[in-house]
Amino acid sequence: MLKLPIYLDNNATTPMDPRVLEAMIPYFTEHFGNAASRNHPFGWEAEEAVDYAREQVAKLIGADPKEIIFTSGATEGDNLGIKGVYEMYASKGNHIITCTTEHKAVLDTCKHIEQLGGEVTYLPVAANGLVDVTALEAAIKPTTILIAIMYANNEIGVVQPVKEITAIAKKHGVLFFSDAVQAVGKIPVDVNADGIDIMAFTAHKMYGPKGIGALYVRRKNPRVKVTAQMDGGGHERGMRSGTLNVPGIVGFGKACELARLEMVADAERLSKLRDKLEVALTQIDESYVNGSTEHRLPHVANISFKYVEGEGLMMGFNKTIALSSGSACTSASLEPSYVLKALGLGDDLAHSSLRFGLGRFTTDEQIDYTIKAVTDTVLKLREMSPLWEMFKEGVDIDSIEWAHH
């Protein structure tokens, strides 16, 4: 049975798994205690639940439970991880290396650090979206204290060569931070095998609740510390004060456990569905997959349909299919996706892109429906597109002097 509307925006957020909700409910009502209340059963129950969830979260990424710092989400984790290292390691240096396709939570944190007097190198990426590890190594200076590279990109799903990068970081004695929001729970991430020192991730991208995330902070080889960014009761080993969000943490733990048990099967099923979608949609003339198809998350496809504009395209099916576009027609800036531009795509191709983010609840029927709806709309809009007409007549669109506004 085809269920509408179809949700293909799982990189933005995922629906919560009903099993996660079930685990959370008692912690809103019966077991409402403050995990920091040490002197009564309400506090003990809450603390026990948090301890259990911390183990579930740690196990998913191969960490020790003591290395998990609960946060409100990955934006907080990115801020705490990067600013916390910048402050804690100020005596060692002030230089951070990151890349241009990072999430705004990382890029804007780095910009903030520049205003504080820090130095940041923003590495470009290749046309396939990958960081050049040789260029990364060359960017390291005596003052470099941190390399911050995302595990997988939110717009194109490209997975960075994390192991190669961490080997370089280790060789030069530089800490490595990763925003792993899109990767954790979707593909195997192991902080020890991968050599990660600090890592931010969040529950709502992996079928857990919004408003809860974690920062992994390594305790051994090397022992890492980050300076707290909020003053208060000294929770979470002094790195993140604030009463723990117990129901959220319980849900996050459950979501991590489910991901650990079901990740392989989910990924196999979703990569087949994604490939089916991608093969069908690239049958359309002048359609292009953005980013590496080799080093990529199993459930993501980003495709540009040349000569039609992304927002106009989505309007053709936005009552039945939810997805995102690299077009910035909705924003006041008129600037399309900076990630796609970083791959070297022209603005026109960036404006013409759609991001498909499949998820645990995506069905085969939904993909069939999406293939037909997207294909029909692209063809319809091309009949309406002056650029398509010019292309068909052999006019070189780049040779036209457009009135730029």
Place this chain on the structure above:
Amino acid sequence: MAYSEKVIDHYSNPKNVGTLDKAKKNVGTGLVGAPECGDVMRLQIEVDDASGIITDAKFKTFGCGSAIASSSLATEWLKGKTVDQAVTIDNMDLVEELNLPPVKIHCSVLAEDAIKAAINDYRTKNGLEALQFEEKGVH
């Protein structure tokens, strides 16, 4: 952002999509916008030389739903007007009719620019001076 019913209607059933023969002397063509900006509009008018009345208008647009709706509505309004009347079509009339939100006003400005460009193309083809228009400067 939700679209107004009128925008949805023009998007779903656009009026006057197509191409007129730009080689004809009584056809004026306006091509405005830029692919990099995410909107390109081509608007064409066919004018009855004797009466100065616009007998046909066609468009093709690369852009969002509001850009498609603005150009579709513009072609509807152009038909039956004289060229002199067409010059007075203001982008804010399109905004009002389509209930465009502030972030989409540039779509209506582009449609007005396309109308003026088409009129000027017609005028210069027929030995008239191109009209000077003030820059709206919204986009």
